[in-house]
Amino acid sequence: xxxxxxxxxxxxxxxxxxxxxxxxxxxxxxxxxxxxxxxxxxxxxxxxxxxxxxxxxxxxxxxxxxxxxxxxxxxxxxxxxxxxxxx
Numbered sequence: 001x002x003x004x005x006x007x008x009x010x011x012x013x014x015x016x017x018x019x020x021x022x023x024x025x026x027x028x029x030x031x032x033x034x035x036x037x038x039x040x041x042x043x044x045x046x047x048x049x050x051x052x053x054x055x056x057x058x059x060x061x062x063x064x065x066x067x068x069x070x071x072x073x074x075x076x077x078x079x080x081x082x083x084x085x086x087x
Contacts, residue, residue, distance in 0.1 A: 015075060027051070 034044035066074040
C-alpha cells in the first residue's frame with residue numbers, strides 16, 4: 001500500500017518550506033545585528049551573503065551524507081544541529 005500523493009508532497013515540501021520561511025525571517029535580523037555591532041552596510045551585506053554561499057558550498061557534501069544515512073536521519077540531524085547552533 002502506498003501513501004497518498006498529498007502526503008508524500010507534504011513530507012517532502014513542508015520541512016523545506018518551513019526552513020525557507022524561518023531563514024527568510026532571520027536574514028533581516030542578521031543584517032541589523034551586524035549593523036548594530038558597528039559593521040558597515042557593505043559588511044552587513046557580506047555577512048548575509050556568506051550564509052547563501054555556505055549553503056551552495058554545502059549542498060553537494062550534504063547530498064552525499066543524505067544518500068548514505070537516509071533522509072529521515074539526515075533531517076533529524078539537521079534539526080538538531082540547527083538548534084544547537086542557535087544561541
